[in-house]
Amino acid sequence: IGQEHTGTVKNIKDYGAFVDLGGIDGFLHIGEISWNRIKHPKDALSEQQQINVKILKIDKEKNRISLGMKQLQQDPWQLAEDRYATGSTVSGKVTRTTDFGAFIELEPGLEGLIHISELDHRRVKRVTEVLTTGQETSAKVLEVDPNRKRISLSIKALIEKPEAAETPAEEQPSYERKRKGPLLGGNADESAGGGSGGLFGNPKDYK
Numbered sequence: 001i002g003q004e005h006t007g008t009v010k011n012i013k014d015y016g017a018f019v020d021l022g023g024i025d026g027f028l029h030i031g032e033i034s035w036n037r038i039k040h041p042k043d044a045l046s047e048q049q050q051i052n053v054k055i056l057k058i059d060k061e062k063n064r065i066s067l068g069m070k071q072l073q074q075d076p077w078q079l080a081e082d083r084y085a086t087g088s089t090v091s092g093k094v095t096r097t098t099d100f101g102a103f104i105e106l107e108p109g110l111e112g113l114i115h116i117s118e119l120d121h122r123r124v125k126r127v128t129e130v131l132t133t134g135q136e137t138s139a140k141v142l143e144v145d146p147n148r149k150r151i152s153l154s155i156k157a158l159i160e161k162p163e164a165a166e167t168p169a170e171e172q173p174s175y176e177r178k179r180k181g182p183l184l185g186g187n188a189d190e191s192a193g194g195g196s197g198g199l200f201g202n203p204k205d206y207k
Contacts, residue, residue, distance in 0.1 A: 001055050004072065009049045017041050019053060019067055026065035028053060035070050035109025037095070076109040077146045084112075084141050084151060089158065094135045097127045104139060104153060112151035114139055121161050130155070 007019040007026065016029040033044050045051070057066040084090060084106065092104040092112065101115040114137075119130045131137060139153035 001058060003055050004052060005055065006050060006052055007067075009045050009047050009051060012041050012045060012047055014040065017045050019051065021053075021065070024065065026053065026055070026067040028067040028069060032056070032066075032068040032070055035073065035076055037109075037111070070109075076107060077149050080110060080146050080151065081144050083107075084144055086141050086143060088141050089138055090141060090153070091136065091138045094131050094133050094137060096133055097131060099127070102127050102131045104137065106151070110151070112139070112141070112153040114153045114155060118142070118152075118154035118156045120156055121159060 005021050007021045009017050010020045010025060011018045014030075016027055016033075019026045019028050028041075028045075030038065030041050033041060038044055051069060052072055053067040053069055054071045055065060056068045056071070058064075059066075090106055090112070092106045095103045095105045095111060097103075099116075101113050101118075103111045103113055105111050114131070116124055116127055119127065124130055137155065138158065139155050140157040142152040142154050142157070144151050
């Protein structure tokens, strides 16, 4: 385990590739091919291709050898905190959108997330109202968490917040305060039935 070997890609499946190590086959899972996100092993490999791999695991009971390719390259997340400081402005391409946000590729193997609430100061119902796959965009780094492999980004933080419209105090009457003064011959209490005058006059006049 941990040794490096040169092998030949023997057979490619949707989930990975079988590699001939010289009389014995090992399996290279799609997630162990590259730090980049790839949709299919054929995006990075071809049959009969000579590749360098690292032995990750040996299961003698099942007679399986698990291989890795990306382990031969530096994990970009190890340098992420230094390269993308909190508060800095970065640029990248939208790789995909979801209901909750958009993923931005900052460099091969490194993506950040712009949550839907960080797209604009106004309420955004759909991410595609602001961003689409393949679009280049700039964003501000809110947080970098190498352990969880997460970078939180914001477009909203780069946009000046619009001033809230102010309503004059005189346009906001208080309905809890009793109004004083006559109301068609009476006061507010009398018009509500609390006195003998008011809108309909004196009830005694109807007897």
